[in-house]
Amino acid sequence: MVQRMLKTVVGVALAGAFGGMAIAQDSKVADELAKYREALADGNPADLLEVKGESLWSEKRGPKNASLEQCDLGLGPGKLEGAYASLPKYFKDTNKVMDVESRLVHCMVTLQGFTPAEATRQWYSKPGKESDIEALVTFIGAKSNGMKINVPATHPEEAKMAKMGEYIFYRRSGPQDFSCSICHGQEGKRIRLQELGNLTTQQGAGFAMKTWPSYRVSQGAVWTMQRRLIDCMRQARWPEPNYLADSIIALETYLQKNATGTVMETPGIKR
Structure with a gap:
């Protein structure tokens, strides 16, 4: 009996010691990652x-030789201050909930005369070829x-889209x-050195969303939220959704x- 109690006490002490070491190690890794991000x-x-x-916003382009300066991103034609932070939202003229990218493509089609295929042909950058959409979204x-x-x-x-995004x-x-979840x-998740925020909380979702679009050092390119979510689905081995798909906008809304x-800080920079 005494031996058993002694083993238990020793076990608890060792667990506490190693647990403390693990916490200290995690803290050290977090500090180093913070320094890395600051340097970047x-x-x-x-x-x-x-x-x-x-x-590009003010340049006259497309079959209609028009700029995007009258594009309404939800706050009125041409009003950009705070527009990104208020999207996705419902637009009466399309009867749809739209994010910044779907609304931008809508403006390229209606104001500048591009076809949807022309507007989205280069929706993300490739080696040696920047994307106009990524540039506009960054601006x-x-x-x-x-x-x-x-x-x-x-x-x-909007409530319907948020519910769909939550689903x-x-x-799985x-x-x-x-699944995304x-x-x-939950808290404390990490893949290798990459911290995985808890996106169900304001703090976690805010930390993730406030810095997009972001420059990704590993890719040498700016990524928009659409590209980030589509790539997440690809990595989860889900069927890859089309660009501007309702499923992506629903996730963004959620x-x-x-x-x-949360206060916006964009463009961000990621590893």
């Missing part, structure tokens, strides 16, 4: 893309810097029976709703 942020290459986006996103994300999803159509977030699917539904109240 000094001279974000996305700043150059933002300048290109500003030029638009930066116009919300210092402003709070505001996607309460109070309109019935997708928790739905694909050959690995995977497996990685992003995540932006969770992140509401």
Whole structure:
């Protein structure tokens, strides 16, 4: 009996010691990652893309030889300050909930005369070829810097999309029976050195959403939220959705709703 108690006490002591070491190690890793991100942020290459986006916004292009300066992103024609932070939202003229990218493509079609295929042909950058959409989204996103994300999803159509996004977030699917929530539904998750935020909380969702679009060092390119979510689904071995798919906009609506109240800091920079 005494021996058993002694073993228990020793076991608890060892567990506590190793647990403390693990916590200290995690803390050290987190500190080093924070220093790494701080170093990367000094001279974000996305700043150059933002300048290109500003030029594209006012440039007359397309069959109608028109600029995007009258594009309504939800706050009125041409009003950009805070627009990104308020999307996705319901638009009466299309009777749809739209994010920044779907609304931007809508403006390229209606104002500039591009076909949907022409507008989305180069929706993400490739080696040696930057994407006009990524440049425009980077410019638009930066116009919300210092402003709070505001996607309460109070309109019935917005609420429906947020609910659909929540369903997708928790739905297990694909050959690995995977869901978004497996990685992003609880605290303390990490893949290798990459921290995985809990996107069900304001803090976690806010940390994730406030810095997109972001420059990804490993890819040497700016990624938009559409590209990030589509790539997440690909990595989870789900069927890859089309660009501007309702499923992606629904996920964005759910995540932006969770992140509401968080202050925007974009373009961000990721590993």
